[in-house]
Amino acid sequence: MITFDAQEFLRIGAAIYDRRDQIESMADAAVARGFDNIVLCSVGGSQAMMDPFATIIRRLSSVPVVQVLAPLYTTGGHPEVTSRSLVIMASKSGDTTETVAAAKALQKLGAPIFSVVGVDGSPLQALSDWCFVYGDGRPQELVLYLFVGALLHRLGSFEAYPRFADQLRNLPAALVDVRQTFDARAIDYCERFNADPYNIWVASGELWPVAYAYAMCVLEESLWLRTKSVMSSEFFHGTLELVERDTCVTLLVGEGATRPLDLRVKDFIERYTDNAVVIDMADFALAGFDAEFRWMLGPVVANAALQRISKNMEHINQHPLETRRYYRKVAY
Amino acid sequence: MITFDAQEFLRIGAAIYDRRDQIESMADAAVARGFDNIVLCSVGGSQAMMDPFATIIRRLSSVPVVQVLAPLYTTGGHPEVTSRSLVIMASKSGDTTETVAAAKALQKLGAPIFSVVGVDGSPLQALSDWCFVYGDGRPQELVLYLFVGALLHRLGSFEAYPRFADQLRNLPAALVDVRQTFDARAIDYCERFNADPYNIWVASGELWPVAYAYAMCVLEESLWLRTKSVMSSEFFHGTLELVERDTCVTLLVGEGATRPLDLRVKDFIERYTDNAVVIDMADFALAGFDAEFRWMLGPVVANAALQRISKNMEHINQHPLETRRYYRKVAY
Numbered sequence: 001m002i003t004f005d006a007q008e009f010l011r012i013g014a015a016i017y018d019r020r021d022q023i024e025s026m027a028d029a030a031v032a033r034g035f036d037n038i039v040l041c042s043v044g045g046s047q048a049m050m051d052p053f054a055t056i057i058r059r060l061s062s063v064p065v066v067q068v069l070a071p072l073y074t075t076g077g078h079p080e081v082t083s084r085s086l087v088i089m090a091s092k093s094g095d096t097t098e099t100v101a102a103a104k105a106l107q108k109l110g111a112p113i114f115s116v117v118g119v120d121g122s123p124l125q126a127l128s129d130w131c132f133v134y135g136d137g138r139p140q141e142l143v144l145y146l147f148v149g150a151l152l153h154r155l156g157s158f159e160a161y162p163r164f165a166d167q168l169r170n171l172p173a174a175l176v177d178v179r180q181t182f183d184a185r186a187i188d189y190c191e192r193f194n195a196d197p198y199n200i201w202v203a204s205g206e207l208w209p210v211a212y213a214y215a216m217c218v219l220e221e222s223l224w225l226r227t228k229s230v231m232s233s234e235f236f237h238g239t240l241e242l243v244e245r246d247t248c249v250t251l252l253v254g255e256g257a258t259r260p261l262d263l264r265v266k267d268f269i270e271r272y273t274d275n276a277v278v279i280d281m282a283d284f285a286l287a288g289f290d291a292e293f294r295w296m297l298g299p300v301v302a303n304a305a306l307q308r309i310s311k312n313m314e315h316i317n318q319h320p321l322e323t324r325r326y327y328r329k330v331a332y
Numbered sequence: 333m334i335t336f337d338a339q340e341f342l343r344i345g346a347a348i349y350d351r352r353d354q355i356e357s358m359a360d361a362a363v364a365r366g367f368d369n370i371v372l373c374s375v376g377g378s379q380a381m382m383d384p385f386a387t388i389i390r391r392l393s394s395v396p397v398v399q400v401l402a403p404l405y406t407t408g409g410h411p412e413v414t415s416r417s418l419v420i421m422a423s424k425s426g427d428t429t430e431t432v433a434a435a436k437a438l439q440k441l442g443a444p445i446f447s448v449v450g451v452d453g454s455p456l457q458a459l460s461d462w463c464f465v466y467g468d469g470r471p472q473e474l475v476l477y478l479f480v481g482a483l484l485h486r487l488g489s490f491e492a493y494p495r496f497a498d499q500l501r502n503l504p505a506a507l508v509d510v511r512q513t514f515d516a517r518a519i520d521y522c523e524r525f526n527a528d529p530y531n532i533w534v535a536s537g538e539l540w541p542v543a544y545a546y547a548m549c550v551l552e553e554s555l556w557l558r559t560k561s562v563m564s565s566e567f568f569h570g571t572l573e574l575v576e577r578d579t580c581v582t583l584l585v586g587e588g589a590t591r592p593l594d595l596r597v598k599d600f601i602e603r604y605t606d607n608a609v610v611i612d613m614a615d616f617a618l619a620g621f622d623a624e625f626r627w628m629l630g631p632v633v634a635n636a637a638l639q640r641i642s643k644n645m646e647h648i649n650q651h652p653l654e655t656r657r658y659y660r661k662v663a664y
Contacts (some may be wrong), residue, residue: 014427044566069565069566070565071565071593074535076387076590078390079394135397178388198530216566217569220574223575224573230548234376234548237549238377239553240553240657241556241658243657267656310601323362323571326575327572332568332600
């Protein structure tokens with residue numbers, strides 16, 4: 001397998017999981033302070049990393065959730081974001097301009113901020129009430145499974161959280177297995193579609209932000225491949241008409257409540273294009289997890305599988321994932 | 333001008349405006365019944381027609397708004413949608429499968445429904461507490477400017493509503509002028525980009541749903557042209573890397589709070605592609621409207637301008653807007 005080190009994945013997974021106590025203490029502190037709603041506020045790939053948790057919180061509790069992109073908050077505000085909101089923010093660098101600007105406005109408002117940041121000593125950390133610096137730990141979502149899970153548990157929802165949190169110890173190994181299982185399919189995908197003029201990506205519910213961000217932040221930004229991403233529920237209201245026998249349509253099928261919407265797309269694309277690619281989360285083993293938790297893991301499972309497409313595409317197209325035309329190269 | 337009849341546009345505009353009393357009575361009845369939040373629930377182009385009103389309500393009041401696609405509601409529910417929600421739904425045919433299914437679930441829940449429907453005697457009408465049937469009246473949004481405006485006014489927000497509602501009498505003529513003003517640019521657009529392999533569409537705030545739906549429901553569904561639509565605030569987090577000197581990027585610039593985000597995209601695309609198309613709502617006259625109301629009209633102004641692209645593209649590409657491969661032709 002190209003660009004793959006199983007031991008390293010286990011190490012960087014444990015690097016987060018081993019600090020479970022620290023994350024749960026931050027959740028305790030947030031609950032102790034009290035809040036009326038949870039606000040997910042960042043931008044780009046970091047927002048998309050958090051957005052599945054809106055679906056998860058809504059399924060597991062009645063705590064209201066507001067999703068607001070940082071630059072939209074900064075320019076227009078949001079009436080449901082108040083000093084009684086618990087704001088969750090994320091930024092790999094911790095210095096994303098739009099997110100830092102929103103954090104400043106939120107701090108001024110008096111809303112407490114919990115942030116998930118890759119780099120120690122960042123501006124976002126300085127603006128946060130609680131900040132978890134994951135460094136080279138991965139996946140970032142593991143921080144939120146623990147923080148959000150503990151939060152809901154303390155509030156009397158998600159009774160099964162302690163069992164889920166114990167099983168999260170198995171996540172790094174489960175994701176290594178996903179990568180190994182999916183690699184042959186990823187290579188086949190890259191060989192078939194690496195020169196396609198355009199790819200359609202479809203998903204729903206907790207997997208929609210994954211498809212959206214993979215298309216935008218990896219295929220477009222890192223591999224310069226053209227995409228259209230569309231929700232399973234919206235696919236039948238326009239985009240379907242573009243499907244011809246040679247159109248590449250990639251579908252992520254989740255195990256959550258919206259699975260029937262994904263399966264409807266599956267039936268359609270398997271009938272009308274020879275280039276339908278269906279990645280079904282139900283096909284992965286996820287050893288060490290009870291069935292009831294599988295749907296929540298969809299985002300990290302999908303990302304682990306898709307990472308194999310990124311790594312193989314980088315190799316096949318001889319296009320380094322780090323090459324940029326504009327990002328951090330020119331001012332805008 | 334191809335496929336254009338100014339008198340007919342004035343007639344179908346008045347066909348809605350002349351029933352202003354009826355719409356405001358429905359708003360009175362909804363307020364009399366009482367509600368804790370407003371829920372916008374439909375699918376596809378109809379959802380996108382309603383979504384700008386989430387932004388409008390949030391700017392003008394503190395009434396909480398929930399946007400939930402009908403099929404997502406039906407499969408997964410939403411904890412903030414209760415019998416104390418006022419649900420607004422829309423469907424041109426009134427028989428959109430996903431919307432009717434959600435309306436049934438919402439009726440069972442006991443949530444009152446106000447619907448905006450094109451066809452008299454539809455299933456959605458039968459499930460609604462209040463239904464406005466617009467028939468051949470256009471634009472549909474005029475119903476919501478009046479309904480939502482009256483609603484907020486009755487609740488003590490949007491003090492200027494009576495003046496805005498009076499000025500809405502001028503909307504049909506203002507939109508005829510938009511079409512006439514924009515037609516030459518629309519023809520130029522179609523001649524330059526009708527054979528492009530791919531078009532990027534960008535907008536934000538109250539105009540984002542317009543760009544999203546125009547790309548999906550017109551360019552993709554009706555003209556079989558490939559698109560990527562992306563919010564102005566998200567453009568810099570991936571899609572920008574696809575911009576080359578010959579990439580067509582079309583930007584809608586609004587007059588609302590998020591205008592600075594649009595202008596940032598404008599600066600970028602005007603520097604890095606020769607095919608930047610900027611449609612600025614501030615360039616249209618909108619005679620008969622006070623400046624403070626202009627931003628709210630952005631969605632109908634943009635749609636009137638874009639309709640000239642549709643009509644000219646239909647002619648230039650000899651592709652009738654009604655032709656479908658799948659929609660209502662095969663079962664799925």
